[in-house]
Structures are given as C-alpha cells and as structure tokens.
Amino acid sequence: MHPAPSVIFFSVFSGLGFGLLFWLGLGWPSPTGVVAFVFFAIAYVLAVGGLIASTFHLGRPERALKAFSQLKTSWLSREAICAVAALLLMAVYGAGAVFLDQHWRIIGVLGGLLSLGTVFTTSMIYAQLKTVPRWNMPLTPLNFLSLSVAGGALLAGQVTWALWLILMAGAVQFATWIIGDTRFAASGTTLATATQLGQIGSVRAFEPPHTGTNYLLREFVYVIGRKHAFKLRVIALLLICVLPLILLLVPFSHAAGGLAVLAHVAGVLTARWLFFAQAEHVVGLYYGKR
Amino acid sequence: MTELPQATQKKLGLVIDLDTCVGCHACVISCKGWNTENYGAPLSDQDAYGADPSGTFLNRVHSYEVQPDTGPAQLFHFPKSCLHCEDAPCVTVCPTGASYKRAEDGIVLVNESDCIGCGLCAWACPYGARELDQAAGVMKKCTLCVDRIYNDNLPEEDRIPACVRTCPSGARHFGDLGDPDSDVSQLVVARGGVDLMPEQGTKPVNKYLPPRPKDQMPEIDVLAPFLAPIDQEPKGFLGWLDRTLDKI
Numbered sequence: 337m338h339p340a341p342s343v344i345f346f347s348v349f350s351g352l353g354f355g356l357l358f359w360l361g362l363g364w365p366s367p368t369g370v371v372a373f374v375f376f377a378i379a380y381v382l383a384v385g386g387l388i389a390s391t392f393h394l395g396r397p398e399r400a401l402k403a404f405s406q407l408k409t410s411w412l413s414r415e416a417i418c419a420v421a422a423l424l425l426m427a428v429y430g431a432g433a434v435f436l437d438q439h440w441r442i443i444g445v446l447g448g449l450l451s452l453g454t455v456f457t458t459s460m461i462y463a464q465l466k467t468v469p470r471w472n473m474p475l476t477p478l479n480f481l482s483l484s485v486a487g488g489a490l491l492a493g494q495v496t497w498a499l500w501l502i503l504m505a506g507a508v509q510f511a512t513w514i515i516g517d518t519r520f521a522a523s524g525t526t527l528a529t530a531t532q533l534g535q536i537g538s539v540r541a542f543e544p545p546h547t548g549t550n551y552l553l554r555e556f557v558y559v560i561g562r563k564h565a566f567k568l569r570v571i572a573l574l575l576i577c578v579l580p581l582i583l584l585l586v587p588f589s590h591a592a593g594g595l596a597v598l599a600h601v602a603g604v605l606t607a608r609w610l611f612f613a614q615a616e617h618v619v620g621l622y623y624g625k626r
Numbered sequence: 627m628t629e630l631p632q633a634t635q636k637k638l639g640l641v642i643d644l645d646t647c648v649g650c651h652a653c654v655i656s657c658k659g660w661n662t663e664n665y666g667a668p669l670s671d672q673d674a675y676g677a678d679p680s681g682t683f684l685n686r687v688h689s690y691e692v693q694p695d696t697g698p699a700q701l702f703h704f705p706k707s708c709l710h711c712e713d714a715p716c717v718t719v720c721p722t723g724a725s726y727k728r729a730e731d732g733i734v735l736v737n738e739s740d741c742i743g744c745g746l747c748a749w750a751c752p753y754g755a756r757e758l759d760q761a762a763g764v765m766k767k768c769t770l771c772v773d774r775i776y777n778d779n780l781p782e783e784d785r786i787p788a789c790v791r792t793c794p795s796g797a798r799h800f801g802d803l804g805d806p807d808s809d810v811s812q813l814v815v816a817r818g819g820v821d822l823m824p825e826q827g828t829k830p831v832n833k834y835l836p837p838r839p840k841d842q843m844p845e846i847d848v849l850a851p852f853l854a855p856i857d858q859e860p861k862g863f864l865g866w867l868d869r870t871l872d873k874i
Contacts (some may be wrong), residue, residue, distance in 0.1 A: 337749075395743015395763025402722035402740055409628045412721035412746055466715065466826055467752045524825045525752070527690075532820045532834055533644070533702060537694035542701060545654070545686035548679045551757040555748065618823065619754035622688055622706065 337468065338558045339612035342392035347458055348604050350386025350419075351480060353379050354451040355488025357426050361448025364494055368437045376430040378491065380423070383451075387419060411464055415457035422450035455484040462611075469523035470516040470615045479512045483576070483604055490580065490597050499584055502600070506577030509607055513569055516614075520626070525618045541624025556617035557625045568610055575603025628720045630713065634732035637804030638770055639710050639831035640790065641813055645838050647797035649689055649703030653789035657685040657707070657768075660788035665773040666738050670761035682759045684708070684768045685789055702837060705798070707789070708755035708768035709822065709830030710734050716747035716756060716767075724765070732804070732831055733772055738764045752826045775800075803831050 356379040359365075367375055391397045404420070406413040425447035432438040459480035462471040486501035527541065528534025576599075583596035616626045661684055662668040671681035685707040693699045710727075714734050717725045724740035725747050727733070736747075741764040748756040748765065756767045771787035774780060784791060790798040801810030810833075813819070819833035860868050 393745070395745070395758055395765075396741065399722070399740070399742045402724075403742055403744070404721075406628045406721050406723050409718040410721045412719065412744065416721065461719075461746065464719070465750055467750060525823055529823050529825060531690055531702075531704060532822060532836060533690055533692050533704075536700065536837065537692045540691045540693070541688065542691040543689035545651075545683070545688050545706075546680075550680050550686075551682065551748075551760070552754045555745065555758075556754070617749070618752045618826070622754060 337612045337615040337617060338555050339609050340393050342389045344605065344608045344612065346386040346390035347480070348386070348601070348608050349382045349389070350458070351455050351484040351604075352487045352491065352601065353382025353384070353386060354419075354422065354454050355484035355486070356491040357383065357422065357451040357488070358448045358485065359488045359492035359494060361426060361429060361444040361446075361451060363439060363441065363444060364497070365492060366433070366439050368433050368439075370434075372430065372433040375492070376426070376434065379426075383419070383423065411457055411460040415454060415461060418450055418454040418457050422447055422454050425450060452481065452485070455480050466523070467618050468615050469519035469525070469618070471611075472523075473515065473519060475508065475512045475515060478508050482508045483607075487597075487600055487604065490593075490600055493593070495584055495588065499581065502577055502580055502584075506573060509573065509576060513610075520616055523618070525621065527621045527624070530618070530621045541622070544623055552619055553623060553625075557620045557623060558613055559625070560613070562614060565610060565614055568606055572603045572606040572610065575599045576607060577603070579603075628717050628723050628725060630717055630727055631729040631732075634712075634727070634729055634804065636731040636802045637710075637712070637831045638731045638733055638775070638801070639803045639810075639833070640707070640770075640787070641799040641801070641803070641810045641819060641833050641835060642705055643797045643799070643817070643835040644702050644704065645835060646795050647687075647703045647705060648795050649687055650794065651687050652792050652794060653705055653798060654683060654685050654687055656788040656792035658683055660771060660774070661766075661769070665769065667759055667762035667764055667766065669766060670759050672760055682757045682766050684755075684757070684766060686754075697840075700837070700840065705789075706753060706755070706822075707832075708734060708770075709753060709828070709832040710768075710770065712829035712831060713827060715750040715752075715826075715828060719746045719750045721746070733770045734767070735769055735772065736765050736767055738762070741765050752823050752828065753830075770800075803833065 360375055391400050403413055403416050407417055425443055429440055429444045429447050432440050456477055459477040463476035466472050482505040486505040489498040489501050527539045531539055533539045579599040580596040583592045586592055620626050658669050669682040673679050685705060688704040690702050690704055691699050710732055714727055717727050722740045722742055724737045726735060743758055743763040745758050748758060756765050759766045775785050777785060786800045790800045799810050799813060801808045803810055805811060814833045817835040819835050821830050822834060
C-alpha cells in the first residue's frame with residue numbers, strides 16, 4: 337500500500353494525542369490552571385492536527401462533513417463521530433480543569449474512553465479490510481491501541497505505567513510483524529483464485545492492461561523500500577521500546593523524558609511507514625505483483 | 627444508505643467468456659468513450675501525450691499465460707470490471723453514503739456529489755474495480771451503463787452496456803443473473819461459470835466462463851514425411867508465368 341505521508345502523520349499524532357487525552361480524562365495526572373492548559377494544548381494540537389492532516393488525502397476535502405453520516409456501517413464514519421465526541425467532552429473537562437480548578441470525573445472518564453475508542457475505530461478501518469491480509473487481524477487494533485496508550489502515558493508523565501506499557505507495545509509490535517508476515521499466504525488468495533485459470537495449469541501475468549501505470553498500481557502496489565524492511569523494523573523497535581525504557585530507568589530529568597518521547601514518536605512513525613509499505617493488497621496479484 | 631440490501635429484485639450483471647475473448651480491448655475503449663461522454667464526471671487522462679501517460683478506466687483487459695502440466699502454454703485475455711457483488715465490501719466502508727447497491731437491480735453505484743474521494747472503497751475492493759479520478763477527485767466505477775440499459779431514447783438493441791454492445795467476438799453477455807431462466811443464467815450453468823476470488827466472500831454477480839479444453843492434435847501418420855509431395859509444379863497461368871520467367 338502506498339504510504340501517504342498525510343495518513344501516516346494523522347494516525348501517529350492523533351494516536352498520541354488521544355492517548356494523552358485518555359490519561360488526562362482518567363485523572364492521571366490531574367493538573368489545574370496553566371499546567372492543565374499546557375497538557376490539554378499538547379493533546380489537542382496532536383489530535384486535531386492529525387485529523388486535519390487526514391483530510392489532505394481526500395479527493396474532495398470540502399465535502400468532509402458528509403463523512404459523519406454512516407455510523408451504522410462505516411468504520412471511517414464511526415471514527416469521525418467518535419473523534420468529535422471525544423474532543424468535545426474533553427474540551428468541557430479541560431475547561432473545568434484550566435479555569436475552574438474542577439475535575440468533572442464522569443465527563444473525564446467518558447471523554448478518555450471515547451479517546452481510546454477513536455484510536456480503536458481508526459485501527460478498524462485497516463483491520464476490516466480482507467483485501468489487505470496483513471492488516472486483517474485482531475493484532476492491528478491491539479497494535480494501534482497499545483502504542484497510543486503507551487505514548488499517552490509517556491506524554492502524561494506516568495513513568496511507571498509508561499515503562500510497562502512501552503514494553504507491552506513493543507511486544508505487540510513485534511508480534512504484529514511476525515504474524516503479519518504469514519497473513520497473505522494464509523488468506524488463500526492467489527493469482528489462480530483471482531483468475532480461476534488455475535485448473536488448467538500454473539498462471540503467470542503475461543501482459544498488463546496498459547503500457548503505463550494507473551491509480552491501482554500507485555495506490556496498492558508499493559514496493560520501494562521493502563528491501564530495507566528488516567533494518568527498519570530493528571530501528572523502529574529500538575526507538576519505540578528500548579531507548580525510551582533506558583531513558584526512563586535513569587534518574588528522572590525533563591531532558592531524558594523529552595528525549596524518550598522524541599525517540600518513541602520517531603519509532604512509531606517508522607513502524608507506521610512499514611505498516612503501509614509492507615502491506616500487500618490482493619489486487620496486485622492481477623498485475624503479477626505483490 | 628451504505629447498508630447492503632437484504633436481497634435485490636434482479637441481479638443484473640455480466641457473463642464473460644474467457645474462451646471467446648480475443649483481447650482486442652474494444653470493450654475498454656467503448657466503455658471509456660461512453661462513460662466519458664455521458665453520465666457523471668468524465669474519465670480523465672493525465673499526461674495523455676507525454677512520457678508517462680495514465681488515466682481512469684472502468685474496464686481493463688489483462689492477459690495471462692497458463693502453463694499446463696503437458697503441452698504448450700496457453701494465453702488468455704481477461705477483461706475485468708466491477709462484478710456488482712452481492713456482499714459488496716466497497717459499499718459498507720463508505721463514510722458518506724455515496725456508494726450504494728440498488729435494491730431493484732443490484733447495480734453498485736457511486737453518487738458523485740456525495741463522494742469525498744477518501745479512496746477507502748477502492749481499498750476494500752479485491753478486484754481493482756474502482757479508480758479515483760485524478761481530475762475530478764471522486765471515485766469512478768462501472769455503472770453497468772445504467773444510462774443505457776433503461777434509456778428509452780436508444781434503439782432497443784443498444785439498451786445493453788457499451789462493452790457488451792461493442793464486443794466483436796461475443797465474449798460478453800448481459801442479463802439478470804438472479805433469474806435462473808435467463809439466457810445468462812443458462813449460459814453460466816451450461817459452461818460452469820465461476821466467481822473470481824470466492825474466498826474473499828464478496829459473492830460477485832458477474833460470472834466468468836472458464837476456457838473450454840483445447841482441441842487435441844490428431845496423430846500424424848509416421849510415414850507422412852516420406853510421401854512424395856504432389857502438385858510441385860504450378861499449372862495454368864502461374865505455370866506459364868513460372869516457365870516464362872525461368873527463360874528470361
């Protein structure tokens with residue numbers, strides 16, 4: 337799949353922002369006044385910035401509001417509704433914390449859970465696609481959720497939680513790669529089932545429909561950079577997991593904490609790039625490509 | 627709107643005969659022509675006369691080489707367009723309700739004025755039947771020529787999809803696959819029509835007729851190469867010409 341920068345930035349930063357909102361909503365930490373303002377500002381810049389980035393890949397962004405209409409069937413619609421609901425509730429909760437020194441517990445918990453729900457609905461947009469076997473498994477939402485909650489804990493300064501959650505997110509990320517590698521073969525879709533010519537013999541794509549490229553090949557058959565996948569996986573895991581863990585275990589300083597956040601985010605960006613670049617759509621089979 | 631209908635009154639679709647298709651791409655051209663000149667946003671091309679041309683097509687013809695266990699390889703031409711699936715995954719993912727499957731005839735369509743061009747329906751389609759038009763920014767797909775098949779302004783013989791109307795080898799058939807007595811349904815039964823990627827669970831309406839077994843070459847008499855060829859010398863005018871030219 338084509339790794340569109342807008343979608344990578346959207347999913348990584350909104351994941352982090354909603355992860356932070358989750359922790360703020362639960363009341364860990366429970367800042368008030370200026371400190372609360374800074375926390376909520378960071379969370380909203382990440383979450384809303386990510387949402388705005390996601391509209392850049394639309395063909396007709398001016399009609400984006402129509403995407404709120406299909407709650408019943410579409411995960412993309414559910415994501416849009418969940419995100420707006422979470423942002424509205426957390427704005428009320430945040431206003432209470434910043435201006436009134438109040439923590440309205442029920443609103444906060446509800447907003448926190450909706451924040452997590454937003455990350456879940458985002459992940460289901462990918463996990464629902466049978467056409468991309470690598471994504472079509474329960475580990476995909478687990479991967480998105482664990483990274484979001486771990487990154488949120490890191491931003492929220494919940495060091496003990498962050499330590500364990502980062503370790504868990506790293507383990508889930510590793511499992512996502514290893515099991516994801518087997519998914520295309522397990523899907524049973526081959527050029528033989530795609531053409532139904534397999535009964536006659538072994539099928540080979542002889543001529544593509546056109547001499548040039550097309551939308552399908554640009555969007556679904558992206559092979560650049562796959563040869564570095566192993567190295568990038570090692571780098572991603574070091575940045576997501578190992579480096580932040582070391583920085584959190586040394587005596588706490590804001591510099592070390594900040595560095596841990598930067599490393600973690602760089603790692604998640606790398607992993608998310610691989611999430612797209614390594615994903616193979618079954619339509620590639622028709623072109624003799626994966 | 628993006629809920630799929632429980633059942634459709636008709637299941638209009640295509641039956642494509644892989645035995646008969648000669649790979650001339652006439653269906654591709656007639657499809658592009660009709661759907662550029664008529665309903666909806668035109669099918670645009672980018673850099674059409676330049677070094678790197680590409681464009682939107684609703685129908686594309688692939689070619690596959692199949693190598694049997696014995697004997698020479700065989701070449702098949704493989705037209706592919708929207709299969710108007712009963713369980714169309716492209717419809718349910720649509721966040722705006724622009725994509726829908728009609729309850730009356732099962733045609734899967736895009737309401738272009740509602741499409742935001744997110745591309746998710748193209749992601750959900752295993753067949754590559756949907757393409758985002760780069761000029762209009764909206765999703766394009768086969769409409770089964772919905773503006774032809776019900777069009778009373780056209781002569782009756784033209785009230786079929788453009789690809790079917792134009793196919794010179796009779797490899798494309800149009801009809802109601804929900805009616806077991808229709809010509810297309812009978813054809814599917816007679817020729818063992820199949821679904822593409824059945825494991826994807828899309829239940830496509832369009833069916834593909836697999837190629838019939840190739841004729842076997844009859845055994846040639848082992849003495850044949852030793853027989854004296856007959857009619858070596860041309861006769862009549864050609865014979866005269868041959869002799870005359872030899873003399874010059």
